[in-house]
Amino acid sequence: MARVTYVQPDGSERTCTNFEGMAVMHLAVGNLVDGIDALCGGVRQCGTCHVYVDENWADRVGPPGAEEGEMLEALADYIEVRPTSRLSCQIHITEELDGLRVHVPKDQPGI
Numbered sequence: 001m002a003r004v005t006y007v008q009p010d011g012s013e014r015t016c017t018n019f020e021g022m023a024v025m026h027l028a029v030g031n032l033v034d035g036i037d038a039l040c041g042g043v044r045q046c047g048t049c050h051v052y053v054d055e056n057w058a059d060r061v062g063p064p065g066a067e068e069g070e071m072l073e074a075l076a077d078y079i080e081v082r083p084t085s086r087l088s089c090q091i092h093i094t095e096e097l098d099g100l101r102v103h104v105p106k107d108q109p110g111i
């Protein structure tokens with residue numbers, strides 16, 4: 001089992017638990033976490049699953065892959081993209097990420 005905590009822009013938090021292998025996005029959607037709509041279903045086409053990985057977890061989560069990075073670059077015209085930005089559909093929960101904290105952005109891209 002692994003836990004992920006979603007921190008909202010107002011500072012409120014929600015911790016969800018699931019088995020390894022699930023994407024951070026799927027865990028959020030399955031638990032109705034606010035601010036993660038994931039409109040494309042996880043194929044890197046919408047950006048509505050964008051999160052900021054907590055600074056303390058950024059090294060463990062790692063950088064985006066090439067295609068994810070391109071999507072984040074494109075999103076930077078519409079939303080605030082930071083060095084710790086990731087598409088949560090591309091972060092898969094592992095034992096190593098148990099306790100992960102991600103911050104839900106104030107604004108997600110409009111579709």
Ligand code: FES
Nearest residue numbers: 040042044047089
């Ligand atoms: S769910 Fe659409 S980019 Fe992640």
